[in-house]
Amino acid sequence: MKFNIQNTFSEELPSDPIQENYRRQVRNACFSYVKPKKTANPEILHVSEEMRQELGFSKEYVQSKEFLQIMTGNKVIENTMPYAMHYGGHQFGNWAGQLGDGRAINLAEIVHNSKRWAIQLKGAGETPYSRNADGLAVLRSSIREYLCSEAMHHLGVPTTRALSLATTGDKVLRDMLYDGNSAYEKGAIVCRVAPSFIRFGNFEILAAHKDHKNLKLLADYTIKYFFPEIKERGKLSYVALLKEVSKRSLSMVIDWQRVGFVHGVMNTDNMSILGQTIDYGPYGWLEDYNHGWTPNTTDSQFKRYRYGTQPEIVLWNLYQLANALYPLIEEVDPLEKALNDYQETYKKSYANMMITKIGLFSDQENDHLLIQDLEELLQLAETDMTIFFRQLANFKKGKASDWYAIIKDAFYNLNDIENDIKNRWNDWFLKYDARLEKEQIGDTQRKDQMNNINPKYVLRNYMAQLAIDAADEGDYSLIDELYMMLKRPYSEQPEYEKWFVKRPDWARDKAGCSMLSCSS
Numbered sequence: 216m217k218f219n220i221q222n223t224f225s226e227e228l229p230s231d232p233i234q235e236n237y238r239r240q241v242r243n244a245c246f247s248y249v250k251p252k253k254t255a256n257p258e259i260l261h262v263s264e265e266m267r268q269e270l271g272f273s274k275e276y277v278q279s280k281e282f283l284q285i286m287t288g289n290k291v292i293e294n295t296m297p298y299a300m301h302y303g304g305h306q307f308g309n310w311a312g313q314l315g316d317g318r319a320i321n322l323a324e325i326v327h328n329s330k331r332w333a334i335q336l337k338g339a340g341e342t343p344y345s346r347n348a349d350g351l352a353v354l355r356s357s358i359r360e361y362l363c364s365e366a367m368h369h370l371g372v373p374t375t376r377a378l379s380l381a382t383t384g385d386k387v388l389r390d391m392l393y394d395g396n397s398a399y400e401k402g403a404i405v406c407r408v409a410p411s412f413i414r415f416g417n418f419e420i421l422a423a424h425k426d427h428k429n430l431k432l433l434a435d436y437t438i439k440y441f442f443p444e445i446k447e448r449g450k451l452s453y454v455a456l457l458k459e460v461s462k463r464s465l466s467m468v469i470d471w472q473r474v475g476f477v478h479g480v481m482n483t484d485n486m487s488i489l490g491q492t493i494d495y496g497p498y499g500w501l502e503d504y505n506h507g508w509t510p511n512t513t514d515s516q517f518k519r520y521r522y523g524t525q526p527e528i529v530l531w532n533l534y535q536l537a538n539a540l541y542p543l544i545e546e547v548d549p550l551e552k553a554l555n556d557y558q559e560t561y562k563k564s565y566a567n568m569m570i571t572k573i574g575l576f577s578d579q580e581n582d583h584l585l586i587q588d589l590e591e592l593l594q595l596a597e598t599d600m601t602i603f604f605r606q607l608a609n610f611k612k613g614k615a616s617d618w619y620a621i622i623k624d625a626f627y628n629l630n631d632i633e634n635d636i637k638n639r640w641n642d643w644f645l646k647y648d649a650r651l652e653k654e655q656i657g658d659t660q661r662k663d664q665m666n667n668i669n670p671k672y673v674l675r676n677y678m679a680q681l682a683i684d685a686a687d688e689g690d691y692s693l694i695d696e697l698y699m700m701l702k703r704p705y706s707e708q709p710e711y712e713k714w715f716v717k718r719p720d721w722a723r724d725k726a727g728c729s730m731l732s733c734s735s
C-alpha cells in the first residue's frame with residue numbers, strides 16, 4: 216500500500232550521526248536511527264477499527280502480509296528510516312538523565328484527512344536507549360496498553376492510540392513480581408499512534424546538556440506542527456507553549472479524575488507535550504473510591520502517584536518543563552505566572568467536574584461543600600466509584616428516602632453501612648435533594664447528562680487480567696469482547712451487563728488486579 220508519508224520530526228530535527236545500534240549517551244540530537252528487530256513467528260491478534268479508519272487503511276490491507284510484516288518489525292515501510300527518540304526525565308521526583316525510546320521505534324508519520332499520525336512500534340527491540348533492558352514487551356502489558364488506550368479515547372480522555380496488537384512468536388524473560396522468579400512470557404508488539412510522541416523529557420534532556428540550539432529547534436518544531444494557535448513570536452512563543460501545555464495537561468488530568476484512572480508512573484518522560492495520556496504501564500482504575508490508592512507496586516511506599524495527587528503531580532511536572540524551557544526565555548516571571556494559573560484553575564476545574572458528576576449543572580455557592588461531604592463519605596466504607604456515580608443518576612427529586620436502594624450496589628460490604636455511616640448518607644441525600652430542587656432540569660434530563668459524564672463500563676483491573684489469562688492460553692476472544700464493550704462506555708449495553716459489577720472478591724489481592732509492577 217502507498218502511504219502518504221510526511222516525516223517532519225526526523226527531517227526537520229537533528230539526528231544522532233551514529234547509526235549502529237549499541238547503547239550510548241547521545242548528544243546534540245533529537246533521535247537515533249534504528250531498525251526494528253525481526254520477529255520469529257508474528258501474528259496480529261487485534262486491529263482497532265476506528266484507528267484503521269483514521270489512518271485510511273482498507274479492511275483488506277490490515278489483513279495483508281505486508282501489514283503483518285510492518286507492524287511486527289519484519290519490514291520497514293518503503294523509503295522510510297525508523298528511529299528512536301532521545302529524551303530524559305524525572306523519575307519519582309529525581310532527575311534520571313538520559314532515558315529515550317528504549318523499546319519504542321517510530322516508523323513514520325502518515326497524513327490522512329489532513330491529520331498527522333506518528334506510528335510507533337512498542338516492544339520492537341533494542342535501541343541506543345535500551346540501557347540494561349531488552350527492548351521487548353510481553354503480551355500481558357501489551358494487551359493492557361492496547362485495550363486501555365482505545366478505551367480512554369472512547370471515554371473522551373486525550374490519549375495516544377493503538378492500531379494493532381500482535382504476538383511476536385519470541386519468548387521474553389521477565390520477573391513479573393520482582394521476587395527473583397523470572398519466567399518466559401509471550402513477546403508482543405503494540406503499534407501506537409499519536410500526532411506526536413514528544414514528551415516533557417525531550418526538552419529536559421536538551422536543557423540538561425545545555426544544547427540550547429536544539430532545544431530551540433525542538434520548541435519551534437513543536438509549536439509549528441502541534442500548537443498552530445500560538446501566534447506569539449520569539450520568547451513569548453515559548454511562554455505561550457508552556458501555558459498551552461499546562462491547559463491541555465490540566466484538562467487531561469481532570470478527565471483522569473472524572474473516570475477514576477490512575478496512571479501509576481507520572482514521570483516527566485511519561486508526560487506527552489500534547490497533553491495526552493501516554494505510556495500505559497502499571498496503571499489502574501479506582502474501584503473503591505480511595506484517594507490514596509496507587510496500582511504501582513514500585514510506588515507503594517510513598518504513593519507519590521496515587522489518585523488524589525495526580526493533578527498536583529502534573530503541576531510538578533510542568534515546573535520541570537518550565538525549567539527546561541527557561542534558557543529560551545531567560546525570565547522567571549512569565550513562567551511562574553503560567554504555572555500559578557494552573558494552580559488557581561485546577562481547583563476550580565476539579566470542583567466543576569465533580570459538581571457535574573453529581574448532576575448539578577448550574578453553579579451555586581455551596582456546591583463545593585456538598586462535594587467535600589460526598590468525598591468524605593465515599594471513603595468511609597469501601598464504595599465502588601463507577602457504580603456509585605452511575606447509580607446516582609437514578610435518583611429522583613423529592614425521593615431522598617430511596618437513596619439506599621439506589622446506591623447499595625456500590626458498597627463492597629453492606630455490613631459497613633450501618634448506624635453512623637447510614638445516618639450520614641441519609642443527611643447527605645437530604646441536602647442533595649434540596650439542592651436538586653434549585654436545578655431547572657428534571658430527573659430524566661439530569662440522568663441523561665450524568666450518564667454522558669459517568670461511564671458505565673471501564674477497564675477494571677481484573678477485566679484486563681481475565682483477558683490476559685485467557686490470551687496466555689491462546690484464547691483471544693475476551694480481548695475483542697472488552698474492546699467492543701469499551702467503545703461505548705457511556706451507553707447502556709444489556710449484553711455486557713455482567714461487566715457492570717464490583718471487583719469480584721478473588722481479584723482483591725491478585726497480582727495484576729490490584730497491584731502491578733513496572734515489569735512489562
Ligand code: AMP
Pocket residue numbers: 314315316317318319344345346348349350351352480482484485494496733735
Ligand atoms: P517507563 O517508565 O516504563 O515508561 O520506562 C522508562 C524508560 O525505560 C524508558 O526510557 C523506556 O524506553 C525504558 N524501558 C522500559 N522497558 C524497557 C525494555 N524492556 N527495554 C528497553 N527499555 C525499556
Ligand code: MG
Pocket residue numbers: 484485494
Ligand atoms: Mg515511558
